[in-house]
Amino acid sequence: MSLSQSETADFATSTGLTAEDVANVEERPIIQKDIYYNLLNIMGYRLKNTPGSSMELYASDPDGKDPRPYAEDVKKYLVETWGVNPDQLPIATGDATPKSGTPRTPADDVPFTVEENRRVHLRKMTPDKLGHRVAIAVKREAEEDHQIYTEITTNENIASWQATITGNGQKRSFGPYTERSVYMDPTGLLSTSQPSGQFSMEVVARTADGRTLSDVENFTLVRTQSxxxxxxxxxxxxxxxxxxxxxxxxxxxxxxxxxxxxxxxxxxxxxxxxxxxxxxxxxxxxxxxxxxxxxxxxxxxxxxxxxxxxxxxxxxxxxxxxxxxxxxxxxxxxxxxxxxxx
The missing domain is CATH 3.30.1330.60 (OmpA-like domain)
Known part of the structure; x- marks a missing residue:
């Protein structure tokens, strides 16, 4: 995400960064992609406000082209937009490290790894705090906590299974599933005024050798108040x-x-x-x-x-x-x- 030079003055306020604690962004509910697209701005802010700091721009290109222009573009942005001293940004080039792809990568996937290895890696940050983790602390409704967790615990080799929940005048089917554990959305099983209700769940599973297994369990569904x-x-x-x-x-x-x-x-x-x-x-x-x-x-x-x-x-x-x-x-x-x- 590109900023103008004038916009950098408000960057600390708009992203939760402060001169006292550049990691304050960790306290804000910022989605991870926003951090990715703001990465150069975050590093520009840190470099500008951390005396004696430096960061190497390591460029790579898997097609054998000179990757130095990639790093020079990044350096130009940090210098011209953020006022970072050019001496803080040494440039190096070479093979992508770490490298996406291995000799075992399927042929159809190789173009994707080539794409990932054409990049500029921000590394060798001094002091260490320059590269502190930008963590995400997202507070939201606990959706998983309102779902029915079901796990198949048999030692049989299960190929697939499905469940039917019956009760409260309702009958609802879930699946088929191949995973051993799933979350099921119970929305609608209880009316809006019901605090709880009695239900039964029938699980029917098919084994890898074609046999059918079934089990029934009764349970109480309780509406969460908080x-x-x-x-x-x-x-x-x-x-x-x-x-x-x-x-x-x-x-x-x-x-x-x-x-x-x-x-x-x-x-x-x-x-x-x-x-x-x-x-x-x-x-x-x-x-x-x-x-x-x-x-x-x-x-x-x-x-x-x-x-x-x-x-x-x-x-x-x-x-x-x-x-x-x-x-x-x-x-x-x-x-x-x-x-x-x-």
């Missing part, structure tokens, strides 16, 4: 990054875990981009979500926090938070989302 508030945290990963959740452990332990109180509910969703095989992406997102869950459980236990319900689920490339059609969308889809509801 709205929960959800604070969302995100862990973003590089393409094919080794142990990305492990790299985020300090953030989980020192920033996410302290925000969780006894009695809270935590929903963890793993996502991937659309590159690679569907089943591999699903397994990868599930593994990352469950690793995040274990780290949070350990951190909460160490803090003496109990009675916290944590649910982890891998989404793979299904239901992506951002569009997979743009390089930045794919970048943000390599993520684990943590929703803390309390």
């Amino acid at each position: 709205e929960g508030i959800s604070t969302r945290f995100r862990l973003n990963f590089e393409y094919a990054e080794e142990d990305p959740v492990g790299r985020s452990k300090e953030y989980l332990v020192k920033e996410v875990a302290p925000s969780i109180k006894s009695g809270a509910k935590v929903y963890i969703y793993g996502h991937t981009d659309k590159l690679g095989k569907d089943n591999v992406n699903l397994d990868l997102s599930s593994s990352r979500a469950n690793e995040t869950k274990q780290m949070l459980q350990d951190a909460l236990s160490a803090r003496g926090i109990t009675n916290v319900k944590i649910i982890a689920k891998g989404m793979g490339e299904n239901e992506p938070p951002f569009s997979n059609d743009l390089p930045e969308g794919r970048m943000y889809n390599r993520t684990v989302i943590v929703d803390v509801i309390q």
Whole structure:
């Protein structure tokens, strides 16, 4: 997002940045794409207001073209718009690091990785605080907390399953599903004046070898009187990054875990981009979500926090938070989302 030189004077106020604490943007409900498109402005503000600071502009082009003009364009914007000293912005060029794509990347996906490797990387920031995480703390209605969570716990190899909820003069079908756990929207099962109601859920599952299994469970659906508030945290990963959740452990332990109180509910969703095989992406997102869950459980236990319900689920490339059609969308889809509801 380009600003004029005159607009930079109001940038701190309009984005929640202050000279005292350039990380104050973390306190505002800013959507992640806004931060991405404002990244140069955020860094321009920090460079201008941090004496002795510097940041390397590292440019790459996978087609063998000279990438230096990419970095020079970025430098020109920061110098002319923000008044950053040119000496604060050394330029370097070379292969993309970290690089999107591997020798195992399917041929159909290679053009997407080429697109991602044509970029300018902001790196080697001095002092370290120049590159402090711009986190998102979004407070919103806890939609997940108003849904029916259903999990298939049998040891059978389930190919698909569906559920039928009956009661209160209603009969509604959900599915079929292939995932072991899902959220079901109960909207409409209770009338607007009903505080609660009795229902039964019949689950019919088909096994991989063609058998049919079924089970019925009765439950009480209670209308929630108070709205929960959800604070969302995100862990973003590089393409094919080794142990990305492990790299985020300090953030989980020192920033996410302290925000969780006894009695809270935590929903963890793993996502991937659309590159690679569907089943591999699903397994990868599930593994990352469950690793995040274990780290949070350990951190909460160490803090003496109990009675916290944590649910982890891998989404793979299904239901992506951002569009997979743009390089930045794919970048943000390599993520684990943590929703803390309390």
